[in-house]
Amino acid sequence: MLSRSAQGLYWMGRYLERAERLCRLLRLQVETLVDRPIREIYSGWSRIYASLNREPPVGGLELGANDDFTLADSYTLADDLTFERTNPDSVWSSFAKGRENARQTRHCISSEMWTCLNLAYLRVQELSIGDIWRVSPERFYAEIVRDLDTFAGVAEATMYRGEGWNFLQLGRHIERVQLSVALLLAQIATDRSQDEAYGADWTSLLHLHQAFDAYGRSYSIEVQPDRVLDLLVGDPLLPGSLCRSLDSVASELAAIPPGPASDAEAALQRLASRLCSLVRNDWPDTEDRQELLEQVGEQSRNLHRGVSAAYVDYDTADTS
Amino acid sequence: MDFADYELNDEVYDEMFLPDGTPRGHCLSLHETLQQLSVDELRGIQERVTRSFSNEGVTFTVYGDEEADERILPIDCLPRVLPGGEWLQLENGLTQRLGALNRFLDDVYGEARILSDGVIPRDLVHGCPQYREEMRGVSVPHGSWISICGTDLVRTGQGFQVLEDNLRVPSGVSYMIANRKAVKSSLRRLYRRYRVREVEHYGRLLLETLRELAPAGNADPCIALLTPGVYNSAFYEHIFLAREIGAELVEGRDLRVEDGFVYMRTTSGLKRVDVIYRRVDDDFLDPTVFRSDSLLGVPGLMRAHRLGNVALANAPGTGVADDKSVYAYVPDMIRYYLGEEPILANVETFLCRRPEDLEYTLDNLENLVVKRVGESGGYGMLVGPHSTPAEREQNARQVRADPAGFVSQPVLALSRSPCLIENRAEPRHVDLRPFALHGRRTRIVPGAFCRVALRRGSLVVNSSQGGGGKDVWVLEN
Known part of the structure; x- marks a missing residue:
């Protein structure tokens, strides 16, 4: 497959995963606006911005503010994270870039996938923060998540399982790994800054990963940060756990036919295996979990660079 | 919907009505169906057609001062109907014309007999900006310089006339197919009753044509479609066609030339490309030969082409044959090369x-x-x-x-066809762009992209200037 098309599919996977994850986060966050204490609302916004490695816009986030100010600030922050065109991390930006990658590679995806994604994009494009805030912002975010879930299902059902599929999935899983690591580290940092771990924050992480029921079955209804981490990082049965995402990265890499840059390709596969092993084997016994997560985060960025080196930006000498 | 207020004009041919206001024979069913439909029903059909373009992302790009804007081509849901006999005449005329134009190109870049014989002034041809000296002495497979052609035809009181031969990178064929898909599903019973000839096989015909151009008779050549990129106004069409023919959609930066062969960068390494359906103008094809500032092209591409290692469709230099001055001599070319009288008249x-x-x-x-x-x-x-x-x-x-x-x-009195404008039928000027393909032989799908000047009284049908489109139903004989 054309390297640029593979790259386009890879980025489509990444951007759509990014848009979906942020929508899930925002859905949880706007739900807290209904009845949760200001500390939790503040903490939620902080966590989102920290996970994006981004400063909130001027005027947002004051822990000492009253209800009215908190709600007004939340409106500003939600707009920044949802519709702001100049924010490269906003839902709109990620969605638009994912859809643009799909537009440029629509000869490589099924027509059903394109139509599904394009329809979802057109719906988002017509809205503004004022539209969604008036009625039910959580419903808006839930609908986008549902659209993107539908897209994933349509892709699953209709896309040919060739290299295009592998690169799409690769992008999705690498993005998921990076987002999960960033979010978990942001939560750990928040706990440290507050000198206290709040169950509500960790519970919302479980909801974000659709892991609340699984947690209850594996442990109990009492939410403990270490147990949440065990589940979200090391449980191979939980869809979206770090462990499972990394396994998926390794299996997608293994499925891609041999590329021209054999050294770069071998290094990439070794890195993926090492990361899987780190999370599967080292995680349960590690004492400094934050450090291990940082290591996974750093190495996942190398994964990204490795994909490019092996299949896109390889040296063409002697490959013809 | 009734046509009581529909305006007829003695000086302008109406595609649906005779001058006395009765529907033409081949439009009787269409007229009857439209009369039975309420305005609301027709509006619903129009909305469905428009929505299908929007949902499918059938767009063209327009550039404003700051950013590119993806736009939907306005499509009128009322089809234009052409009887089979009329189409046959067009098909014969287009085949004849394309044959002569290909012979002309083979000649002017070869022996240039037509110039020596004084049929066309030499300085006119050699002074044409699209004349490519670099193509002198180059031979192309089957003499197919023009493999894809989108001729603009208009109908006046004198019948069909050729307005322009688009022989470089003609566009619009994707709209022909998208129009058909949208309109067919909205006027299902009428479509069935009419026995309309299919156009959806255009991609297969294009693929057959491109395969025939492959160097050394390679029966399974690697074909790529070269696009200027996502910012090109016809990008949708490029991706549509790449999909239709199962080709990779490449940009200049994906290609490189080594030892006189063209390769594309794939995830498995460099892969040789045998045929390029290029949607990039000559000027930008190869910066070492044409415009040196081109970022869209491929250094060395022309050398590979001249060596016969890669086929380009259309071949560079075809623009000399659709120059607006050379156009005036096409009837003479037909007589000169084919010894026939032109079937289709020039303007x-x-x-x-x-x-x-x-x-x-x-x-x-x-x-x-x-x-x-x-x-x-x-x-x-x-x-x-x-x-x-x-x-x-x-x-x-x-x-x-x-x-x-x-x-x-x-100024031509272009024919008019009824369009649904603000919930009523109003006549609008139209043209017709059928697409002809030429490899070993000429292939023409029985259909066309009908462009419509949607502004009242306007004669300009270009999509960039307020034009829209219509489906064309060519009927079985």
Whole structure:
């Protein structure tokens, strides 16, 4: 497959995963606006911005503010994270870039996938923060998540399982790994800054990963940060756990036919295996979990660079 | 919907109605169906057609001051119907014309007999900006210089005439297919009753044509479609066609030339490319030969082409045959190469390079359409009757300064076809762009992209200037 098309599919996977994850986060966050204490609302916004490695816009986030100010600030922050065109991390930006990658590679995806994604994009494009805030912002975010879930299902059902599929999935899983690591580290940092771990924050992480029921079955209804981490990082049965995402990265890499840059390709596969092993084997016994997560985060960025080196930006000498 | 207020004009051919207001024979069913539909029902059909374009992302790109804008081509849901016999005449005329044009290109880049014999002035051909000296002595498979052609036809009181031969990178075929898909599903029973000929196999015919161009008779060549990129206004069509023919959609940066062969960068390494359906203009194809500032092209591509290692469709240099001045000589080409009379007429054309034509043009600006020979897409055009004195004066200055750069033609009373405008049927001027393919032989799908000047009274059908489209139903004999 054309390297640029593979790259386009890879980025489509990444951007759509990014848009979906942020929508899930925002859905949880706007739900807290209904009845949760200001500390939790503040903490939620902080966590989102920290996970994006981004400063909130001027005027947002004051822990000492009253209800009215908190709600007004939340409106500003939600707009920044949802519709702001100049924010490269906003839902709109990620969605638009994912859809643009799909537009440029629509000869490589099924027509059903394109139509599904394009329809979802057109719906988002017509809205503004004022539209969604008036009625039910959580419903808006839930609908986008549902659209993107539908897209994933349509892709699953209709896309040919060739290299295009592998690169799409690769992008999705690498993005998921990076987002999960960033979010978990942001939560750990928040706990440290507050000198206290709040169950509500960790519970919302479980909801974000659709892991609340699984947690209850594996442990109990009492939410403990270490147990949440065990589940979200090391449980191979939980869809979206770090462990499972990394396994998926390794299996997608293994499925891609041999590329021209054999050294770069071998290094990439070794890195993926090492990361899987780190999370599967080292995680349960590690004492400094934050450090291990940082290591996974750093190495996942190398994964990204490795994909490019092996299949896109390889040296063409002697490959013809 | 009734046609009680539908305006007919004795001087303009109406595609649906005879001058006395009765529907033409082949439009009876369409007329009857439209009369049975309420305005609401028709509006619903129109909305469905428009929505299907929007949902499918069938767009073209327009550039504003700051950002590119993806737009939906306005499609009128009322089809234009062409009887089989009429189509047959068009098909024969297009085949004849394409044959002569290919012979002309083979000749002017070869022995140039037509120039030696004085049929066409040598300086006109060699002075044409699209004449490519670099193609002298190059032979192309099956003499197929023009493999994809999108001829603009208009109908006037004198029948069909060729307005322009688009022989470089003609676009619009994707709209022909998208129109059909959208309109067919909205007027299902009528479509079935009419026995309309299919157009959806265009991709197969294109693929067959491109395969026939492969070097050394390679039966399974690697084909790529070369696009200028996502910012090109026809990008949708590029991706649509790449999908239709199962080709990779490449940009110049994906290709490289080594040892006279063209390769594309794939995830498995460099892969040789045998045939390139290029949607990039000549000027930008190869910076080492044409424009050196081109970022869209591939250094060395022309060398690979001249060596016969890669086929380019269309071949570089075809623009000389659709130059607006050379156009005037196409009937002579047909007689010269084929010994036949043209089946399709040309529009009378005045070449301002001739002193008598220049004088006539300047004296009659208010009645003529003046075109720059090097422009397309309706740009640089003066439509005399719709122009202001100041515009005519400015145009006259330009023509006097560079007479060879202009031609003029009479303002044509383009035929009109009913369109659904604000919930009622109104006549709008239309043209017809059928697509012909040529490899070993000529292939033409029985259909066309019908462009519509949606603004009342306008004759400009270009999508970039307020034009829209219509489905064309070519009927079985």
